[in-house]
Amino acid sequence: MLTGSKKETITMSETLTATQSETRGDLANWLRQRARDLAPFLTLMVLLIFFSVTTDSFLRLVNLRNILAQVSTLAVVSTGITFVLLCGEIDLSIAAVATMTGVVAAALFGEGLRISESLYIGGGWEFAGGLFAVLVGGVFAAALGLLNGWSTTRIGLPSFMATLAVMQIATGLGQYFTKGQIVYTLAPMLSFLGGEYIGEAEPFRLPVVILVGASALIIGHFVLTYTKFGRYVYMTGSNREAARLSGINTQRIVAACLTISAFSAGVAGMLNTGRLGSAQGYGLEDMLLDSISAVVLGGTSLFGGEGGVKNTLVGLLIFGVLSNGLNQLQLDIYVRLWVRGIILLIALIINIYALRLRDRGAQ
Amino acid sequence: MSQPQSTSPVLELRNISKRYGGALALTDVEFDLLPGEVHGLVGENGAGKSTMMKLLAGVFDDYTGELILRGEPVRFASPADAQAQGIGMVYQELSTFQHLTVAENLFSRQPPTKGGILQWRQMNREAQSLLQELGLDIDVTSRMGELSVGSQQLVEIARVIFSGATIIILDEPTSALSTPETRRLFEFIARLKAQGKTLIFISHFLEDVLEVTDRITVLKNSHKVATLPTSQADKHTLVELMIGSDAKILQQMYEAEESVASHVSHETGKPMLTVTNLSQGSAFANVDFTLHAGEILGIFGFMGAGQIQLARCLFGAEQPSSGSLALDAAPLKLANTSAARNVGIAYVPENRRDSLMLTQEIFKNITLAHLGKLAPGLLRQRREVEIAQTQIAAVGVRPPRPMLNAGALSGGNQQKVVLAKWLTQQPKVLILNEPTRGMDVGAKDEVLSIVQDLRTQGVAILLITTEPETIVQIANRSLVMRRGQITAELTGAELTKENLMRNA
Numbered sequence: 121m122l123t124g125s126k127k128e129t130i131t132m133s134e135t136l137t138a139t140q141s142e143t144r145g146d147l148a149n150w151l152r153q154r155a156r157d158l159a160p161f162l163t164l165m166v167l168l169i170f171f172s173v174t175t176d177s178f179l180r181l182v183n184l185r186n187i188l189a190q191v192s193t194l195a196v197v198s199t200g201i202t203f204v205l206l207c208g209e210i211d212l213s214i215a216a217v218a219t220m221t222g223v224v225a226a227a228l229f230g231e232g233l234r235i236s237e238s239l240y241i242g243g244g245w246e247f248a249g250g251l252f253a254v255l256v257g258g259v260f261a262a263a264l265g266l267l268n269g270w271s272t273t274r275i276g277l278p279s280f281m282a283t284l285a286v287m288q289i290a291t292g293l294g295q296y297f298t299k300g301q302i303v304y305t306l307a308p309m310l311s312f313l314g315g316e317y318i319g320e321a322e323p324f325r326l327p328v329v330i331l332v333g334a335s336a337l338i339i340g341h342f343v344l345t346y347t348k349f350g351r352y353v354y355m356t357g358s359n360r361e362a363a364r365l366s367g368i369n370t371q372r373i374v375a376a377c378l379t380i381s382a383f384s385a386g387v388a389g390m391l392n393t394g395r396l397g398s399a400q401g402y403g404l405e406d407m408l409l410d411s412i413s414a415v416v417l418g419g420t421s422l423f424g425g426e427g428g429v430k431n432t433l434v435g436l437l438i439f440g441v442l443s444n445g446l447n448q449l450q451l452d453i454y455v456r457l458w459v460r461g462i463i464l465l466i467a468l469i470i471n472i473y474a475l476r477l478r479d480r481g482a483q
Numbered sequence: 484m485s486q487p488q489s490t491s492p493v494l495e496l497r498n499i500s501k502r503y504g505g506a507l508a509l510t511d512v513e514f515d516l517l518p519g520e521v522h523g524l525v526g527e528n529g530a531g532k533s534t535m536m537k538l539l540a541g542v543f544d545d546y547t548g549e550l551i552l553r554g555e556p557v558r559f560a561s562p563a564d565a566q567a568q569g570i571g572m573v574y575q576e577l578s579t580f581q582h583l584t585v586a587e588n589l590f591s592r593q594p595p596t597k598g599g600i601l602q603w604r605q606m607n608r609e610a611q612s613l614l615q616e617l618g619l620d621i622d623v624t625s626r627m628g629e630l631s632v633g634s635q636q637l638v639e640i641a642r643v644i645f646s647g648a649t650i651i652i653l654d655e656p657t658s659a660l661s662t663p664e665t666r667r668l669f670e671f672i673a674r675l676k677a678q679g680k681t682l683i684f685i686s687h688f689l690e691d692v693l694e695v696t697d698r699i700t701v702l703k704n705s706h707k708v709a710t711l712p713t714s715q716a717d718k719h720t721l722v723e724l725m726i727g728s729d730a731k732i733l734q735q736m737y738e739a740e741e742s743v744a745s746h747v748s749h750e751t752g753k754p755m756l757t758v759t760n761l762s763q764g765s766a767f768a769n770v771d772f773t774l775h776a777g778e779i780l781g782i783f784g785f786m787g788a789g790q791i792q793l794a795r796c797l798f799g800a801e802q803p804s805s806g807s808l809a810l811d812a813a814p815l816k817l818a819n820t821s822a823a824r825n826v827g828i829a830y831v832p833e834n835r836r837d838s839l840m841l842t843q844e845i846f847k848n849i850t851l852a853h854l855g856k857l858a859p860g861l862l863r864q865r866r867e868v869e870i871a872q873t874q875i876a877a878v879g880v881r882p883p884r885p886m887l888n889a890g891a892l893s894g895g896n897q898q899k900v901v902l903a904k905w906l907t908q909q910p911k912v913l914i915l916n917e918p919t920r921g922m923d924v925g926a927k928d929e930v931l932s933i934v935q936d937l938r939t940q941g942v943a944i945l946l947i948t949t950e951p952e953t954i955v956q957i958a959n960r961s962l963v964m965r966r967g968q969i970t971a972e973l974t975g976a977e978l979t980k981e982n983l984m985r986n987a
Contacts, residue, residue, distance in 0.1 A: 346861045348854050355851055358840035365800060365832050366852045366904065367824025425842060 152478045156419040156426060159474035160434045163417075163467045167438060171445035178448045185327070191414075191440035192333030193314075193388050193395065195433075198411040199340035200384025202432045203377040205415055206344070208357040208424025209279040211381045213268060215408040216290035217261050218389030219401060223294045223303065225257030225390050226399035230305040250307025254390060261386020262379055264290055269375025279378065295401040303399040314394020332391060336384065341429035353377060357424025414439045417467055438467060491554070493518040493681055494539075494650060499548035501534055508534040509546070510705040516650065516683065521676055523692040523713065524685045526702035527725055527984075528949060532685050535702070536652055539683070540572045541565030571648025573639050575655040581628035586610035588627050589642050617641050618674050633664030637671055644680065651675070652683045657691045658787045661765075669695050687785040687987070689718045703727055722984055751959060752776030754812070755943035756828075756912045758797070761806030766792035767967035770806070774912065779934065779944045781954035781961030783983045789967035790947045791833055794914050797945070798830040799823040811911065824852060829905035831898075833916035833947075838901045841890030845880070846871035848889050848900055853908045874903035878933055895926025902933055913937060914945045919953055931957050951983040963987050 151158065171178040197214055204211045229250055236245035264286055271282035313332050317325040344350035355363045356373045364370045388407070393399040418435025420427025442463055446456045492515040501509040509531045516522055526532050537543060538550070541559030549556050552568060559565040562572075579588055587594070589610045595602045610623040619637055627635060636656060643651055657665045672682060672695055686692050692699060693713060700710040701724040708724050756774040761767070767789030774780050784790045795801040797808070799817030808815040810826055817823045823830070829852070832838045839848050846864075849871040850857050857870055871885040878899040880892065889900055898918065905913065918934065919927040935957055938944055946958055954961045960974035963986040971986035973979075 348858065348862065351847065351851075351854060351862060355840055355843065355847070358843050359837070361837045362832075362840055363851070364820050365798070365830055365837055367820045368851070369819055369821045371819075425840065 155474040155478035156421075156471075157431060157434075159471050160417060160419045160431065160438060160467070163470060164434055164438045164441065167441045167445060171441065171448060175445070175448040178445055182322070183444065183448070185330075187437075187440040187444045188330045188333075189327040190444065191436045192327070192329040193391050194407070194411055194414060194439070195333035195436050196336040196391060197381075197385045197388035197407060198414050198432050198436060199336045199429060200381035201411050202340060202415050202420060202427070202429055203344070203353060204279075204381045205412075205420050205422060206357045206424055206427060207353045207374055207377045208360065209272065209374055209378065210412075210422075211268065211279065211283045211378055211385075212408060213264065213283040213287040213290055214381060214385035214388075214411060215404045215406075216287040216294065217264050217382050217385040218392065218407055219404045220264075220290040220294035220297075220389070221257045221261045221386035222389035222393040222399045222404075223297045223401055224260050225253045225310065226303040226306055226393055227297050228256055229253035229307045230303055233305055246308055250309045253307050254309060257390055258383060258386055261389070262383040265379035265382025266375070268382060269378040272378060273371035273375050279374075283378070291401075298399070298401040300401065304397065306393055306397065306399065310390050310394035311397065312394070314391040315397060329391060329395060336387070337429055337433055340432075344428055349373070349376070354425055357421075357426075359425070410439065413464060417464065417471070419471055490517070492516055492551075493553055495549075495551040496535075496538075497549040497551065499535075499538065499546055499550070501538065501543070501546040503534075507705045509538070512548075512702075512705075512707045514700060514707065514710070516681055517698075518681055519676060519679055520697040521672060521682045521684055521695055523696035523699035524683055524702065525687075525689065525692055525699060525721060525725060529704075530702040530725070531705045532702055533654075534705075536572070536654055536683075536685060539565065539570055539650075539652060541570070566646060566648070569647055569649045571640075571643030571646065571651045573636065573643055573651065573653050573656065575658060577632075577635055577639050579627045579635055579639055582626060584624050584626055585614075585621055585630070585638055586623040588638060589613065589623070589645055591642070592646060613645055614638075614641060617644065618671070631664065632659045633661070633667060636660070636668065640671070640675075644675070649679075650681045650683070652685070654685050655687065655786075656684070657686060657688055658785065665691065689721050692721075693718065701725055718985060722981055726980055726984065751778035752941055752943075755810065756797070756945075757809040757812075759807045759809070761793070761796065761803050761808070763789075763792055763796055763801065763803045765967070767964070770969055772962055772969070772972075774943045774945055776911075776943045777938055777941045778960075779938050779946050779958045781958035782945065782947045782964055783951055783954050783961055784949065784964035784987050786949055788964040788987070790964050791916060793964075794830070794833075794916055794945070794947050797823075797912075797914055798828055800830070827908075827911035829910035829913045831901050831905070831913070831915045831918055833920070835894060835897050835901075839889045839897055841897075842888060844885065845875070845887050845889050845892070845900055846885035849874050849885070849903050849907065852904045857907055870907060871903075874907060875900075877906065878903045879929060893926070895922045895930065898922065898926070898930055899933070902930070906937075909940065910942055912943045912945065914947070916947045917949065918946070919948070919950065927953075951980040954978070954983060955980050 177183055197218060201211055201214060232245065232249040232253065236249065268279065268283050268286050271277045271285075272279045275282075313328050316328050318328060318331075319325045344353060352363070352368050352370075352373050355366075355368065356370045360370050363373075385407075389404065392404065414435040415427070415432050416422055416435070417438050418427065418431035418433065420431045420435075442460055446460055451459065494516040496512055496514040499509055499512045499514075500507060512531070512535065514535070524532055524535065538546060541562045541564050544558055544560065550558065552570075557568065559568070580591060583591070586607045590606050595605045595609070607623050614621055614623065619641060621630070621634055621638060627638070630638070640651065640653070656668060660668060672684075675682065684692060684696055693716060696713050698710060698712050699716055699721065701708045701721065703725055708727065752775050754773045755776045758770055758772050758774075761770045770793060772780070782790050782793070792801060796803045797817075799820045799822050808817070810828075815826065820830070840851075846868050850867045854862075858867065868885050872883070875883045875885060880896050880899045880903065889897060892900065913934075915934065919930055922930065931953070934944060934946070946954060948954060955978060958978065960972065961978055961983065962969050963971040963973065963983055965987050971982070973982050973986075
């Protein structure tokens with residue numbers, strides 16, 4: 121009894137001192153804790169202000185809408201890769217999977233269309249056939265993701281190598297299906313999602329692809345924040361052995377993340393065909409580096425456990441604003457690319473310093 | 484080979500003291516090493532063996548007292564300095580390059596080159612003749628990783644000698660060796676001795692020390708207790724010297740508390756976890772025991788006795804190669820850790836690095852293990868924090884703030900969080916690995932009292948530790964493991980520190 125009450129008093133007094141110091145160093149502490157989120161946000165703000173001041177065209181509503189549309193496809197694939205980075209792995213196959221899936225869906229639809237025409241079924245086929253092509257495309261992408269997951273967890277290949285191999289498989293399949301041709305017959309659903317608008321009057325015409333990108337981000341955020349699976353992803357990335365020794369099947373978590381990543385890459389690839397109006401076996405090579413840089417720019421750790429879709433959103437915006445802003449500045453195209461690289465590097469350095477600041481504060 | 488100067492010590496420590504923070508790790512230690520002898524160094528965990536070893540290896544130089552090497556006072560500035568003066572260390576964790584050849588390992592510090600080009604043939608030839616000189620028949624072109632641990636160790640010793648060491652310190656050299664490998668090492672040591680080398684042999688394995696050394700120095704609580712010729716020592720006297728009066732005090736404590744305390748009440752519950760003939764490769768073999776509800780069963784053994792692998796097999800983190808398990812009289816097959824968690828087995832790993840997500844909030848750590856049961860449907864942070872708060876109060880985590888990152892807590896409080904994580908659902912079996920290692924006395928007592936409460940509630944507890952005090956303090960009975968085998972089961976009056984150590 122005696123020891124019990126003594127323990128309680130200790131606890132109470134400590135709680136008191138804790139709350140006191142909490143209010144005192146509150147703001148500084150909060151800022152430090154949020155360094156991972158704040159540094160990218162500040163970078164975004166600085167870029168926004170800079171381009172608003174230096175160019176006339178940047179701040180126009182139409183241009184801002186363009187920025188969003190430009191990063192929307194990237195948003196879908198970045199959502200997926202966020203899962204993979206959070207659990208401490210990497211997926212190099214996304215761009216290739218995206219390309220291949222776009223081609224597969226287009227080829228399936230084209231083939232279906234040909235058959236239905238020869239059977240005189242005609243237009244009735246279009247919606248169902250398009251849906252079928254898109255679903256099969258999604259399954260195809262997810263299957264490649266499962267292959268990534270299986271070789272990483274069951275076989276024990278580093279995801280870096282496993283996804284590199286799958287990248288080649290997917291690239292090869294994409295070219296095998298197209299034989300270098302460009303496929304122009306697309307499921308109408310994809311043309312709508314990737315390339316059409318909602319609304320009439322010019323400043324308020326909203327590209328559908330923005331809605332798709334936003335939906336992907338929202339779903340990703342929801343899963344990571346409010347489901348047990350999402351929690352396990354963070355915990356697996358934070359300390360895999362500790363997660364395993366807490367009874368979590370970390371292999372399954374990693375495999376699931378790689379599958380999600382490939383699936384979202386597939387969706388992005390199909391959206392992209394809709395945006396372009398055609399499918400081809402090449403052209404998406406930048407997607408891999410773009411999406412990983414966007415996610416890391418937003419503050420998600422390459423080593424897992426920290427970050428999230430909120431960060432990815434900020435990273436995408438930094439990326440979009442930077443690319444678009446440099447266009448508005450009308451820089452020479454040969455200057456633009458390396459300038460963009462340098463600015464990305466600076467942003468990443470700022471992120472790292474913000475984290476060091478936080479970690480030093482924590483000690 | 485009898486030389487007149489052979490009686491004067493090759494190395495002496497005079498009045499050496501070393502402090503780590505507030506605590507003395509060595510107190511006024513006197514030590515002398517005669518040329519050509521094999522000198523054993525024994526003592527419990529924390530007695531000062533490794534501090535003394537580091538001192539000789541030049542790892543630190545902030546000590547008081549004098550180190551005299553071949554009649555000259557010296558102070559090593561760095562490990563390289565100690566090495567240059569002829570002191571060679573062979574650590575327990577071998578620092579070999581696994582993917583390089585034996586010859587490359589032997590020459591790793593100064594490979595023979597001509598104009599910057601590595602002279603492979605010359606290197607292999609010299610390496611082979613060096614090993615032959617030392618009487619070792621090992622192919623120098625084979626990769627280090629292909630050799631057995633025992634052979635790797637011999638190569639490492641050869642490397643140390645090759646780099647000029649005449650005094651060689653072996654840290655726990657036999658702990659990872661099989662019996663024939665140990666024999667081979669002892670033959671090698673005898674040969675080195677015949678060649679005039681001087682060796683310090685640090686070990687927990689008293690039989691090995693008794694067999695291979697000429698003299699033995701015993702350390703206890705940072706003091707040197709005795710140096711005696713091996714011919715006058717036996718296991719019993721060594722153990723007594725090592726634990727000394729502590730043993731008697733503990734014995735008395737135990738006798739006084741017998742009627743109330745732990746060991747007595749053998750009115751434990753039904754068999755909860757039955758382990759039958761469990762083996763895993765070279766880690767452990769033919770382990771048999773039954774753990775009852777409401778019982779704390781200790782497993783004592785020195786590091787590397789196979790106890791960690793055994794524990795991991797009981798939690799599905801590793802797979803045994805043969806044998807069977809039963810939980811609550813039903814056969815149990817653990818494909819992975821989730822399976823173990825689901826049937827009510829809880830597991831506290833031996834190091835804190837593997838037990839918590841230090842960069843995540845305390846509440847997330849606490850709800851992790853049983854998240855499925857604690858949060859049906861979607862996660863709600865407020866509900867999770869409430870659960871965490873209850874748990875934090877129950878185990879006494881300080882400061883009691885669930886939103887803090889787990890990394891901000893002290894070691895003892897981190898361990899309480901690990902326990903809290905498993906107590907959100909009452910476990911049937913709780914496996915504790917080194918639950919109090921590295922904690923101060925206060926935190927230790929708190930953790931142990933939580934464990935004792937759980938026993939009262941009927942949890943079956945397996946307490947695996949290298950600290951005999953912990954077992955004597957709270958276990959009902961204890962098994963002793965030595966090189967993968969259970970060597971003893973101690974209970975009642977037999978459960979003493981002395982008996983634990985003697986069987987390990």
